[in-house]
Amino acid sequence: MVMVKEKACRNCRMVVMDETTCPNCGGTTFTTFWRGYVVIVDPEKSEIANRMGIQRKGKFALRLSR
Numbered sequence: 001m002v003m004v005k006e007k008a009c010r011n012c013r014m015v016v017m018d019e020t021t022c023p024n025c026g027g028t029t030f031t032t033f034w035r036g037y038v039v040i041v042d043p044e045k046s047e048i049a050n051r052m053g054i055q056r057k058g059k060f061a062l063r064l065s066r
């Protein structure tokens with residue numbers, strides 16, 4: 001069994017699996033050291049999305065530790 005590590009974009013904190021370019025911001029630097037996440041389903045109505053500056057659906061890390 002192969003474990004795929006989720007990683008978070010250093011720029012916008014979007015969590016992805018095996019993308020090399022962030023689908024949200026186009027960033028190319030990721031870290032696997034992140035903690036907690038929020039799932040944004042309706043970025044236009046979500047207060048969290050607003051506060052975090054998220055404009056698209058997806059999973060976003062709350063904290064990057066490195």
Ligand SMILES: [Zn+2]
Pocket residue numbers: 009010011012013014022023024025026027
């Ligand atoms: Zn990004």
